[in-house]
Amino acid sequence: MTYYSYLRELAEKEIIAGYTDTYFPEEYLYALSIHPVRIMSDEDEPHLADAYIQGFCCPYAKNLLEQALKNKLSFLSAVFFTRYCDSLRGVYEVWKTEKLSPYVGYIRYSQVTKDTAVEYLKEEFIHVFSDLARHFDRTLRPELLKEAIKVVNNKRKLIENLYKARKEGVLNIKSRDFYSIIFSSTYLKINDFLDRISKINLTAGNERKGIRVVLSATEMDNLRFFDLIDQIGFYLISDDLASGTRYFKDLVEEGGESLSELSANIARRYIKKPPCSVKEPSDRRIEELIYEVRSSEAKGVIFFRTSFCDSEGLEYPFIKERLEKEKIPHIYIESDHRLSNYQQIKTRLEAFYEQLGENI
Amino acid sequence: MGKRLKATESLKTLIKNYYDDFFKWSQEGKPVAWLNVGVPCEIFYAMDVFPFYPENYGAMCGAQKITPELSRIAEYKGFTSDICSYARANIGSILSKKGPVGELPCPTIQVETTNSCIMIMTWWRSVERICGSPTFTIDAPQVMLESDSYHLDYMEKELLRMIDFISEKTGKSFNEEKFREIVSISNEGKRLWAEILELRAHKPCPMNAGDIFTHMFPMVSLRGTKQYISHLKFLRDELKERIENKDFPVPDEKVRLLWDNLPIWFDLRLFDELEKYDAIFVIDTYTQAWGPRFMGIVDESNPIRSFGYYVGSGFLNVQIERRWQLLEELISQYSVDGLVMHSDRSCKPYSLVQPELARMAKERLNIPSIIIESDHNDQSGYDRDLVIGRIKDFIDSIKVRKGL
Ligand code: SF4
Ligand code: SF4
Numbered sequence: 017m018t019y020y021s022y023l024r025e026l027a028e029k030e031i032i033a034g035y036t037d038t039y040f041p042e043e044y045l046y047a048l049s050i051h052p053v054r055i056m057s058d059e060d061e062p063h064l065a066d067a068y069i070q071g072f073c074c075p076y077a078k079n080l081l082e083q084a085l086k087n088k089l090s091f092l093s094a095v096f097f098t099r100y101c102d103s104l105r106g107v108y109e110v111w112k113t114e115k116l117s118p119y120v121g122y123i124r125y126s127q128v129t130k131d132t133a134v135e136y137l138k139e140e141f142i143h144v145f146s147d148l149a150r151h152f153d154r155t156l157r158p159e160l161l162k163e164a165i166k167v168v169n170n171k172r173k174l175i176e177n178l179y180k181a182r183k184e185g186v187l188n189i190k191s192r193d194f195y196s197i198i199f200s201s202t203y204l205k206i207n208d209f210l211d212r213i214s215k216i217n218l219t220a221g222n223e224r225k226g227i228r229v230v231l232s233a234t235e236m237d238n239l240r241f242f243d244l245i246d247q248i249g250f251y252l253i254s255d256d257l258a259s260g261t262r263y264f265k266d267l268v269e270e271g272g273e274s275l276s277e278l279s280a281n282i283a284r285r286y287i288k289k290p291p292c293s294v295k296e297p298s299d300r301r302i303e304e305l306i307y308e309v310r311s312s313e314a315k316g317v318i319f320f321r322t323s324f325c326d327s328e329g330l331e332y333p334f335i336k337e338r339l340e341k342e343k344i345p346h347i348y349i350e351s352d353h354r355l356s357n358y359q360q361i362k363t364r365l366e367a368f369y370e371q372l373g374e375n376i
Numbered sequence: 377m378g379k380r381l382k383a384t385e386s387l388k389t390l391i392k393n394y395y396d397d398f399f400k401w402s403q404e405g406k407p408v409a410w411l412n413v414g415v416p417c418e419i420f421y422a423m424d425v426f427p428f429y430p431e432n433y434g435a436m437c438g439a440q441k442i443t444p445e446l447s448r449i450a451e452y453k454g455f456t457s458d459i460c461s462y463a464r465a466n467i468g469s470i471l472s473k474k475g476p477v478g479e480l481p482c483p484t485i486q487v488e489t490t491n492s493c494i495m496i497m498t499w500w501r502s503v504e505r506i507c508g509s510p511t512f513t514i515d516a517p518q519v520m521l522e523s524d525s526y527h528l529d530y531m532e533k534e535l536l537r538m539i540d541f542i543s544e545k546t547g548k549s550f551n552e553e554k555f556r557e558i559v560s561i562s563n564e565g566k567r568l569w570a571e572i573l574e575l576r577a578h579k580p581c582p583m584n585a586g587d588i589f590t591h592m593f594p595m596v597s598l599r600g601t602k603q604y605i606s607h608l609k610f611l612r613d614e615l616k617e618r619i620e621n622k623d624f625p626v627p628d629e630k631v632r633l634l635w636d637n638l639p640i641w642f643d644l645r646l647f648d649e650l651e652k653y654d655a656i657f658v659i660d661t662y663t664q665a666w667g668p669r670f671m672g673i674v675d676e677s678n679p680i681r682s683f684g685y686y687v688g689s690g691f692l693n694v695q696i697e698r699r700w701q702l703l704e705e706l707i708s709q710y711s712v713d714g715l716v717m718h719s720d721r722s723c724k725p726y727s728l729v730q731p732e733l734a735r736m737a738k739e740r741l742n743i744p745s746i747i748i749e750s751d752h753n754d755q756s757g758y759d760r761d762l763v764i765g766r767i768k769d770f771i772d773s774i775k776v777r778k779g780l
Contacts, residue, residue, distance in 0.1 A: 068731055070749070072458070072721045099518045102494050106728025109696040113732050124517035124527065127490040127497060132537065133515055136530040140517070143526075296490075296497045296513045324458050326724070330498035333454030334505055350456070 019056060019203055020088065026051065026205070027091035031152060034092040034117070036080060036107075037100045037235075038258045039125060039292075041282050043268065044145040046164035048154050054202035054259065055080050055089065056237045057353040068110045074103035074324040075352035076235060081107045084116040094119035094148065099127065101294050101327060119151055129291050129300070137283035142275060158275045165268045165278065167206065172264040175201055178213070179254060179261065183312045189216065191252035192242040195260075199237050202259055226251035227372045230308050232335070233320035234258055234292055234328055238353050244362060245318075248369050253312040256305040262290045265304070293327035301331075302338050309344050315372045317346040318365070322353065345372060379625045381587055383611040390607055391593055395477050401426040402481040407546035410483040410503065413665075414491040414690045415514065416683045418562050418600040418674075419539065422555035423548045428483065430503075432596050434462035436476045437469070438641030438753035446472065447754065455502075460722040461753035463499040470506055482507035485545045487538060491516035491693035493725045512541040516688050520695045523688030531684030539680075558600035559679045568608035569595055570668045575615045576658050577710045580629035582618040585657035586647040589639040595666040631655035631774045632711055634703075636733070637718040637726050638662055638752035649764060655771045659710040661702060665691035669702065692725045699729060700736055707743055713774045715745040716767060720752045744777070746770040 017025075023032060033045055034055045042052035057079045064085035065078045083089050095117040097108040112120045123144050126133035142156075149156045175198065181187035182194060197216070201209050226249045235258050245252050255261055268285040272278045290304045291297075309317060317339060321328045332348065339346045347368040351357050402408050408426040411417060417427035437443050443461050446468030451457055453471055455464060469475035470482070486509050488500040497513060504511040514534045523531055539550050572591075576583055591611055598604035618624065625648075635657045640646060647657055664670060670691040675682035687693075706712060715737055717730045734745035748763050 069728055070719055070721075070731070073724065073728055102724035103728070105518070106724060109729045110732055113696060113736075122520075124519060126515050126517055127494075128513055128515040130515075132533070133530075136515075136517070136526060139526040293498065294494050296501060298501070321456070326459050326493075326495050327498045329456035329459040330463065330495075330502050332456065334502070336454050348454075 020091075023053060023091045023203060027093075031093045032091055033094040033096060033119075034089060035096045035098075036077075036104055037098055037292075038263050039098045039100060039286055040096055040123070041141060041286055043161065043164045043168050043282055044141065044148070044156070046167050047156060047161040048145070048149055048152065050094070050148075050152065051205065053092070055083070055092075055095070056199065056203070057235075058083060058088070059238070059354045060086065061354075068114070069106055072324050073106050074101070074322050075354070076322050076325075077101070077103035077107045079353060081110060081116075084111060085114075089117070092117050094121060094151075096121040096123065098123040099125040100292075101325070103324065119148070121148060126287065127294065127296055129287055129295050129297060131284070131287070133287050134280055134283045137287060138276065138279040141279045141283060156275065158273060158278055161275065161278045162270075162273070165270055165282065169267045169270065171201065171206060171209075172267055174210075174213070175264040179264070183253060187216070187218065189218070190242075190246045191250070192239055192246055194252070195242045196239055198260060199239075225249075227316070227369060228253040228312060228314040229316050229318055229372075230254050230256065230305070230312065230314045231260075231318050231320065232256040232305050234322065234325060236320050236353065238355060241320075241355060244355075244358075244365065248362070248365050250318075250365070250369060253314050254308040256301065256308055258292055261304065261308060262292065262301075265290050293331040298331065302335055305335070306338070306342055306344070309342075315345070315375070316368065317344055318349060318368070319346055320349045320351070323350055345375065379623075381583070381611070381614055383607070383614050384587065384590060386607060386610060387591060387593060390598070390603055393603070394597060398426060398428055399477075399481070407484040407548060408481070409542070410486045410500070410509070412488045412492065412496045412500070413596055414489040414516070414687055414693075415487050416599075416687070417597065418558045419535070419550075419555065419683070420542070421600045422551055422558050423539075423542055423546070425484075425542060425546055425548055427597065429597055430466045431462050432593065433469075433475070433477075433480070434465045434753055435641045437465040439644070440476045441642050441755055442476060443642075443754040444756050446475065458721075460493070460495045460499070461751050462722065463495055463502070465753060466499070467502055467506070470503065483509045485509055485542065486511040487514065487542070488512075489514035489516045489687055489690075491518075491687055491690040493692060493723070510541075510545050512538050514538055514687060516690070516693055518693050518695070519688060521689075521698050522694070523685045527688060528681070528685055531688040532681045535680050535684050535687070555679065556676065559674050559676055561602070561605060562600040563673050563676065565595070565599060565604045565608050566666075566668060566671060566673055568605070568612055569666060572608065572612050572615060573659070573663060573667055575612070575619065578619055579632075579711065580624040580626060581632065581656050581658040582615045582624055584625050584647045584651065585635050585639065585660050586644040588660065588663050589644060592663055592666065595663075626651045626654055626656040628654055629656055630778070630780050631771050632658045632713050633771075634658070634706060634710065634712045634715045635660040635662070635718065636703075636715055636730065637720050638723060640718065640750050640758070641753055642755045643758070643760060646760070646763065650767055650771065653768055653771045657716070658712065659706050661691075661699075661706070664702060664706070696729045696732060700733060703733060703737060704741070707737070707741060712743065713778065714770060715743060716770065717745055717747045718752070719747050719749045721749065722751050722753065744770070744774065
């Protein structure tokens with residue numbers, strides 16, 4: 017079942033809320049029995065969105081708007097934005113003004129990765145999710161939030177184990193198949209996700225051939241890209257993606273009883289987790305990328321930047337410098353989630369493959 | 377056309393003195409802080425730390441049309457060409473040790489606030505990595521209308537933490553008495569600025585947009601200093617004089633326009649050029665960011681908290697509801713006939729809501745808009761004739777609406 021059909025069917029039974037970046041604390045939705053879903057991109061051209069937002073809005077963010085304007089996301093009873101990047105901020109303003117979902121939530125998120133932000137963000141979480149609870153006639157109860165923290169922590173551990181198994185050579189499936197599973201964790205019900213994992217066919221092809229690489233980007237969820245990586249002969253062993261390793265690293269501390277204590281724990285995790293480049297300071301991101309390369313014995317890094325992504329545009333020179341210092345070969349690819357310049361990407365990746373092949 | 381203000385001459389001296397001081401401080405090894413425009417310079421003046429605004433410097437690069445050249449240097453280092461042209465110009469300047477005022481010395485410290493864009497934060501981070509200058513980020517989570525409750529408490533604490541950071545990194549202490557004096561001068565200047573902006577509501581309007589943008593410099597960099605007050609008084613009096621003497625840039629004014637977004641720094645003459653069509657830009661949204669609505673008159677009995685409020689509710693830290701309120705107020709106060717929205721490729725937070733705002737103006741107030749795409753600082757790809765042609769057509773259509 018596809019992403020859309022699965023969620024349309026699910027929406028008949030329960031409330032679904034969408035979010036646009038992985039700083040969204042899904043724990044609260046589990047506590048309110050609302051199913052959290054990360055809105056994924058699709059390959060539609062931005063025909064409708066063009067009338068609402070300019071061409072220099074990042075195409076990924078713009079695509080989410082396109083889907084909403086086309087009414088493809090009608091299964092979402094609520095959609096949440098956090099203060100993330102300036103393109104998503106623009107999309108949020110249109111979404112809210114045009115009332116593209118029955119409920120549009122916004123978290124006045126901190127941009128810093130410092131402890132000093134914990135107290136503030138805790139208050140903001142309580143404020144935002146109490147309002148959501150009222151809207152759906154529910155109550156935000158500490159015991160349910162405590163339980164939800166465990167549920168999400170377990171989900172993160174499970175995903176971490178999948179990555180470990182891949183690094184250890186136990187989960188030798190194609191990059192496309194691996195990432196299809198990883199991304200499905202952001203929209204499937206947990207039981208359905210477990211079911212999907214149990215069906216992984218470990219004997220199908222034993223594909224751990226190819227040159228091991230790590231993918232670094234904010235977000236890349238187009239499976240055609242992973243197909244291309246497979247076709248060229250790479251083996252994507254790990255990543256530095258918001259919905260990849262940055263999603264599962266660091267858990268919420270499970271102690272505490274009151275709403276305030278639990279919310280402080282949640283706030284701390286999201287503030288201290290491996291940062292995206294829209295957060296400050298972001299140094300840990302580079303360290304984590306190097307760690308992924310070293311721990312997986314990857315031969316190189318594919319750095320993918322979505323056009324008009326400001327924070328990555330400024331971050332890249334330093335990632336480049338650091339990778340060079342570490343003598344880790346890399347390639348910089350600039351495109352959009354639709355891979356508009358597919359042929360060019362393919363040619364460049366092929367050349368990178370050759371380059372890495374020569375170095376082995 | 378393009379009637380010049382006498383105050384523009386004295387402004388040149390003011391800018392020259394400021395840059396002379398900046399270089400002198402840097403050479404003498406006295407602390408210099410790079411700030412983004414949302415950070416209150418008053419606190420730095422009170423601590424004897426020289427406040428320098430790279431965005432202002434960026435505008436200078438724009439006006440001198442050297443941004444593309446500096447950008448190429450940044451791009452060579454790996455920075456991409458689609459990031460804000462202020463950042464490209466500044467980073468290119470640091471890397472090449474070239475620019476409109478010669479080599480730019482690295483700062484002692486940097487302070488920035490997240491109250492405008494993500495760009496600032498990553499730009500300051502880049503300078504920190506290049507220059508090694510310690511950086512403090514004033515975290516200012518975005519609000520809908522204004523800073524409130526726990527958000528305001530947080531903003532106040534952030535400013536107190538910033539003061540500790542400045543002391544720790546520069547060895548300078550916070551002088552409460554001096555600070556209060558500076559805040560009071562700063563407030564006086566803000567009142568003068570408000571008066572200047574209000575004088576533009578006069579029919580005919582005494583000052584076109586190019587001039588007000590030029591005269592923003594003291595509002596950005598000199599708040600709290602004596603020369604700031606004397607300059608603003610001079611400017612205010614000159615505008616009053618113009619009104620008394622009926623000496624207007626467009627005496628037979630027929631169309632009153634509003635400019636939304638940053639100006640096109642490399643083509644401030646654009647505004648003058650349009651005067652021949654009996655049109656004048658009577659107001660803009662950009663200079664409002666330093667006006668009483670956003671930078672505010674600080675509460676002198678509780679200045680840090682009050683600064684916290686205004687940083688938290690800064691012009692680009694509010695959401696579309698507040699941006700619309702502002703437009704609505706300005707349209708009415710200045711009898712605006714149409715909105716010219718500069719869709720600035722560099723500035724997403726300012727620009728990405730413009731199509732919605734244009735729609736609102738049409739639907740709610742029947743005010744027409746035109747959206748022109750350009751960049752505030754980088755002239756690459758700028759087609760002046762096309763821009764003028766489009767605005768002229770817009771002016772003509774307004775004349776038709778008005779039966780002129
Ligand atoms: S790719 Fe960059 S600009 Fe686009 S949504 Fe992600 S963070 Fe924002
Ligand atoms: S993106 Fe806009 S607000 Fe940010 S630095 Fe550039 S011009 Fe200023």
